[in-house]
Amino acid sequence: MISLLICFVVCEGILNAYFFAQGSDQGLLGGFIQAAIFATVNIGFAAVQGRYTIPWVNHRNFFFKCVGGIAIFFALALIFTIALTVSHYRDATVLGVEEPAKAVINSLLNHTFQFNDITSWVLCGLTIAFGIFALFDGLKLNDSYPLYAPKYIQFEESRTQYEQEIENLRAVLTQKKDEALSNLDQYCQELKLNLVRQDSIINDKAQTQSVYENYMQQAEHTAKALLQTFRSENQLHRTDDIPAYFLDDVKLNKVELQAEYNIDHDRENIDECERNVQRLINCVEDYKNEIARTFTEQYDHFTPLTIEH
Structure with missing residues (x-):
């Protein structure tokens, strides 16, 4: 709008330059100035x-309307x-x-x-026309309601700040929702993995007991074989009768484990x-x-401001 006012000044100056040039010693340039x-x-x-x-004529208050x-x-x-x-002035020059x-x-x-010629009347009409055009253009430089622009600017700044806070809160709320869903899925996966680990531990426990029993049997067989070999060699080299206990069977005392290997309770x-x-x-x-549902309910609470026109 400022550029339009400058254009008005230039146009009016150019159009009126001819009228003032007739009475100016500097000719057309002086007339234009x-x-x-x-x-x-x-x-x-x-x-x-x-x-x-002039915008005061649009004010709601009657007094200010009269001022306008x-x-x-x-x-x-x-x-x-x-x-x-x-x-x-043109006539005088x-x-x-x-x-x-x-x-x-x-x-x-x-x-x-009263003017000397029609040219002055034309000059007067052009001046009035450009003045009225500038008057309406000045109205467009600001809001038609007085003092509305500062309030509107303040409102827009506050609304922008409010909407930014709303977006931040919505972003935080969305992040919390995503974290809750992710934690729930992760918790379920960890529970499944823990069950697999516990089942593996129980199987290892059962296998450990079986291995222990096998080793005890092997140890007993080895001890019997070793003792039988000893007795046989001893009998070959003895000059007297063998002792009566050579005929007794040998049994190893089973070592009782301190750990509980019964897996029924574990199962x-x-x-x-x-x-x-499950x-x-x-x-x-x-x-x-x-x-x-809770996320949507809380998300909908954070709504931007709306203006009803």
């Missing part, structure tokens, strides 16, 4: 009025005054008046709507654990659905 100065004043005042004072109405009247009066001043500024004041007071325990784990696995989907 004078026209550009008047155009800047005309468009500048009109744009300022359009941006800061007065501002419209004042803005239009100012545009017309500038247009008449510019036209009378064309007529070669030595002090055109004083002549303008006198003409405004005594001959307000009962692991069977009970397997049933509990019940948990059967309920996993229900747990996941409950987590998803």
Whole structure:
């Protein structure tokens, strides 16, 4: 919008340059400079009025609405005054008046709507038209309701901050949900692995007992064979009768192990654990659905602000 105002100044200066060039010693360049100065004043005042004072006519309060109405009247009066001043100044320069500024004041007071030629009327009309255009353009530089823009900017900043916090909370909530589901799956996998490990331990325990029994039998057979060999050799070299205990059978005393190797109780325990784990696995989907439901319920609580138009 600022660029449009600058364009208005340039256009008005170019269009009015011809009118001022007729009474300027510097020709078209001097006319353009004078026209550009008047155009800047005309468009500048009109744009300022359009941006800061006229929007008060849209205020809800009746007093401020009246202030806005007065501002419209004042803005239009100012545009017309500038247009008449510019036209009378052009007349004074064309007529070669030595002090055109004083002549303008006198003409405004005594001959307000009297110009020397039609060109001054055209100049007056162009000045009024560009002033009104600048007035409406100034209205577009800000919101049509006074003091609304700062409040709206503050609201947008607060809403942006709020929505960012909402997104952060939603991200944290999503992370918690994913962690809960992942931990549940991991817990089930660990339970299954623990059951496999326990079953392997029980099998190792049963195998250890079997190995121990086999070794004890082998030790007893070895002891009998060794003792029988000794007795046979002894009998060959003896000159008297063999002792009576040579005929006795030899039995090794079985070493009782300190550990408990009965796996029946262990099997009962692991069977009970397997049933509990299976019940948990059967309920996993229900747990996941409950987590998803709770997540959705809490997620929906964090909603961005909406504006009803």
